[in-house]
Amino acid sequence: MAQFKEIHCTINGKSVTTVVDVRASLTDMLRNDFRLTSVKKGCEVGECGACNVIIDGECFNSCLYLAAWADGKEIRTLEGLLGPNGELSDIQQAFVDEAAIQCGFCTPGFIMTAVEILESGKRYSDEELRKLLSGHLCRCTGYENILRAVRKTMEKRLAAREN
Amino acid sequence: MSTSVGKPIARVDAFDKATGRAKYTDDLCDRSALIIKIVHSTVANGLVTEIDTSEAEKIPGVVKILTCFDVPNLPFPTAGHPWSTDPSHQDVADRLLLNRRVRYYGDDVAVVVAENEVAAAQAVRAVKVSYEEYPVILDVFDAMKEGATQLHEGFPGNILAHSGFRNGDYEKAIQEPGLIKVEGWYNTPTVQHCHIENHICFAQMEAGRVVVTSSTQIPHIIRRVVGQALGIPWGKVRIIKPYIGGGFGNKQDALYEPLCAWVCTQVGGRLVKLDCAREETFVSNRVRHAIRTHIISWVRPDGSFAARKIECYSNQGAYASHGHGVGAKGMNCFPQLYPCANVEGDCWTVYTNRPAAGAMRGYGIPQAMFAGESHIDDIAKALGIPPLEYRNRFVMHQGYVDGFSKNENYYDTFRQVLEKGEAVLEYQKKYQQYQNQTGPIRRGVGCAVFWYNTAVWPISLESSSCRMVLNQDGSIQVQTGETEIGQGCDTAYSQMAADAVGIPVSDVHIVSTQDTDITPFGLGAYASRQTYIGGFSIKQTGQLLKERILKYAQELTRMPVANLDLVDGKIVRVPDGRVLMSLGDLATEALYSMTHSEHITAESTYQIKSNAYSFGCSFAEVEVDIPMCKVKLLNMVNVHDCGKLINPALAEAQVHGGMSMAIGYGLSEELKFDPKTGKVLNNNLLDYKLSTFMDHPTLEARFVENPEPTSPYGTKALGEPPACSGAPAIRNAIFQATGVAIDQCPITPHVLFAAFQEAGLFEEVCK
Numbered sequence: 001m002a003q004f005k006e007i008h009c010t011i012n013g014k015s016v017t018t019v020v021d022v023r024a025s026l027t028d029m030l031r032n033d034f035r036l037t038s039v040k041k042g043c044e045v046g047e048c049g050a051c052n053v054i055i056d057g058e059c060f061n062s063c064l065y066l067a068a069w070a071d072g073k074e075i076r077t078l079e080g081l082l083g084p085n086g087e088l089s090d091i092q093q094a095f096v097d098e099a100a101i102q103c104g105f106c107t108p109g110f111i112m113t114a115v116e117i118l119e120s121g122k123r124y125s126d127e128e129l130r131k132l133l134s135g136h137l138c139r140c141t142g143y144e145n146i147l148r149a150v151r152k153t154m155e156k157r158l159a160a161r162e163n
Numbered sequence: 164m165s166t167s168v169g170k171p172i173a174r175v176d177a178f179d180k181a182t183g184r185a186k187y188t189d190d191l192c193d194r195s196a197l198i199i200k201i202v203h204s205t206v207a208n209g210l211v212t213e214i215d216t217s218e219a220e221k222i223p224g225v226v227k228i229l230t231c232f233d234v235p236n237l238p239f240p241t242a243g244h245p246w247s248t249d250p251s252h253q254d255v256a257d258r259l260l261l262n263r264r265v266r267y268y269g270d271d272v273a274v275v276v277a278e279n280e281v282a283a284a285q286a287v288r289a290v291k292v293s294y295e296e297y298p299v300i301l302d303v304f305d306a307m308k309e310g311a312t313q314l315h316e317g318f319p320g321n322i323l324a325h326s327g328f329r330n331g332d333y334e335k336a337i338q339e340p341g342l343i344k345v346e347g348w349y350n351t352p353t354v355q356h357c358h359i360e361n362h363i364c365f366a367q368m369e370a371g372r373v374v375v376t377s378s379t380q381i382p383h384i385i386r387r388v389v390g391q392a393l394g395i396p397w398g399k400v401r402i403i404k405p406y407i408g409g410g411f412g413n414k415q416d417a418l419y420e421p422l423c424a425w426v427c428t429q430v431g432g433r434l435v436k437l438d439c440a441r442e443e444t445f446v447s448n449r450v451r452h453a454i455r456t457h458i459i460s461w462v463r464p465d466g467s468f469a470a471r472k473i474e475c476y477s478n479q480g481a482y483a484s485h486g487h488g489v490g491a492k493g494m495n496c497f498p499q500l501y502p503c504a505n506v507e508g509d510c511w512t513v514y515t516n517r518p519a520a521g522a523m524r525g526y527g528i529p530q531a532m533f534a535g536e537s538h539i540d541d542i543a544k545a546l547g548i549p550p551l552e553y554r555n556r557f558v559m560h561q562g563y564v565d566g567f568s569k570n571e572n573y574y575d576t577f578r579q580v581l582e583k584g585e586a587v588l589e590y591q592k593k594y595q596q597y598q599n600q601t602g603p604i605r606r607g608v609g610c611a612v613f614w615y616n617t618a619v620w621p622i623s624l625e626s627s628s629c630r631m632v633l634n635q636d637g638s639i640q641v642q643t644g645e646t647e648i649g650q651g652c653d654t655a656y657s658q659m660a661a662d663a664v665g666i667p668v669s670d671v672h673i674v675s676t677q678d679t680d681i682t683p684f685g686l687g688a689y690a691s692r693q694t695y696i697g698g699f700s701i702k703q704t705g706q707l708l709k710e711r712i713l714k715y716a717q718e719l720t721r722m723p724v725a726n727l728d729l730v731d732g733k734i735v736r737v738p739d740g741r742v743l744m745s746l747g748d749l750a751t752e753a754l755y756s757m758t759h760s761e762h763i764t765a766e767s768t769y770q771i772k773s774n775a776y777s778f779g780c781s782f783a784e785v786e787v788d789i790p791m792c793k794v795k796l797l798n799m800v801n802v803h804d805c806g807k808l809i810n811p812a813l814a815e816a817q818v819h820g821g822m823s824m825a826i827g828y829g830l831s832e833e834l835k836f837d838p839k840t841g842k843v844l845n846n847n848l849l850d851y852k853l854s855t856f857m858d859h860p861t862l863e864a865r866f867v868e869n870p871e872p873t874s875p876y877g878t879k880a881l882g883e884p885p886a887c888s889g890a891p892a893i894r895n896a897i898f899q900a901t902g903v904a905i906d907q908c909p910i911t912p913h914v915l916f917a918a919f920q921e922a923g924l925f926e927e928v929c930k
Contacts, residue, residue: 105360134856139356
């Protein structure tokens, strides 16, 4: 098997071509080749959620997703959420406002799962939100303010849609 | 005048962290770095007899392999304590960069340096290590037995240290007629910090010096330890600390910075990176001391104490690290929390073949509170007094002064926090409701208090340095040696600096990175010292800067300094309140003046010779499924008196995180060891049961704000305290629900099964 493979994919809206080591993870590719350092390494075996990114609309721990599988995929990372003039998206702003960030290492992964939740357009109960967010570990916040930030943004978006 | 302190402003680093721009160690490392991977021992107690690197060296990409036979014979201490110039107070230097005499399963015996991670990992597996093996000792009592293998020379019985105290006359006091004896043994587990960013560092040589960038809480201390371990002048070492992904005490230790720096010097000063895997973080960094605590209380029928005795056996693991300080801190809170005239205490810190125990959030107090506050409920039960009433009657009263630290309990804090927590949980109502339950599902409520000393005075040095530099626009840069580790001190410091100088907080630019070449000397983040200790030097330096600004304003305005003030970034004439000029205009004039050019700056050190008690309590409500041996935590409330809140939003967030850690400590977290080999069985985030989103009820954080009179900002410790009292509150709630006293944590279904069986609960429920 060849050790390297050329892949084409879309990263944060931009079409790219790159050559990857077939053994490399998507985390390695995004961090090393594209310097998307919001993609964090906390365990590299899919336990902590710090490396979470959205692939074709669905969240994945990029540490156990091979870079080679990204061929033809649309990938979104935290860097892609910022508006054209550097504005924070509503969910990023909610994390800031609700003091849901401490050391900040789990934050990018959490926000990307929140994006997936919010884009579903559904209203979830607190219990459901807890379950949907439970793929991420955080040692600083006790999860409390993260829940507040996601819930608040969900309600805001739903209210905006209803009006 | 508007003030910044006390307002719930957003974190100064929140934008960068919410966008992924905040740079952590790995984000800053150049891709050209050589990769260091460690060969860890596969025996827990033994001696390396031979290392065969021949196969490993053949792997393409391997640059160098260094073993325990290559390192300098310079034992060094790793604890993140201020250095003591008194040799009798210096930390124990008991490890080398790589160790031939291995003392735990996972000890460091060799390193591979390779061009990439794959080659490094392959080479690690190809290194063959031969050992002479000794019996594995995991428990303190086995380690203290006569004939047990000695882990370190000069420490007979494997006792790293012993300390104790004798207050009054215990033996005489227990002769008093009518006393009731309550006795218990309480065990706490080995747990790990589990910050989400693993420890990582990289090093290269620049201008003949070794420069290490590291995920650490204590850059200035790391510089000293690297110098000691390599045997080079401390000025030849430069440490840079960027944002870090949590620390909780693990990174209050020299972890792999010395090894990384030394390897760098062995490959011609080339850039080398050492990035711990999660599995290594669990085993080969630091852990919390498991402590066995024995308490005897002699109480009168009215509940008052006649005499008490405490014995602590603290499991140090393989190396001294923070060592005896942790167990001793826990023991020493015992005579203060419930004052009693006749108390004896002893603490032994004992080497074993577990991973080295160091600092972890709470520094011995979570262990001591689990034991002490579980014991208080045992006493209350024995006497038939409701446990909350017992605490209200006997816990430390207002006016108590500790003879050693001179700490004073200035307010009736304990009763205030207990009252508040009771109200939030509706404890009394529920306590009555949950008495005398039958059936398989039962509920209970419990509470526990804690005591925590802010900072480390008078045990060791407390000082802080601060630098402020005025910019042309009237904004300032602020630097301190104390570090942002996620707790939010950069934000609290910005608020303090704004008020000290008299400018809006938006005009304060805090320099988050510590660089020992640039940052004023400071000791780092530990002992919940940041806001308290940092506050002294920020206030002093701010006043100094303000004096210089007003002196320059005198020249420009021809008004006496006594009539001038700096308010909200403006030079104000005090008698009539007129704004004379903006600080920005003054600063620009000062820098570019053709008659008197001056860069207005201030820098000062404040040595702190005081300390402050931080107090609080936890209330918990649980539902216990007896046949399933499962505990569901329904509600949890923490109430803290950490003085005046600098930033209420961040304070609340800090408490949530500590409560989460306490929930894990009480119910699920424990490193498990193979008794035969000493190998850690659950060195990953799947098998080690860290609290998840699903394991928490809504966490309620409340405060009682009694201003701390010794602090310039009325503040005191909050970093560690939230982790201190949650576990015993949960234990006591289970006690009320089931009548079964569980004297160990975590209280897992396995533990409950044995305890319920012994108590006959299953038969009772099945009737």
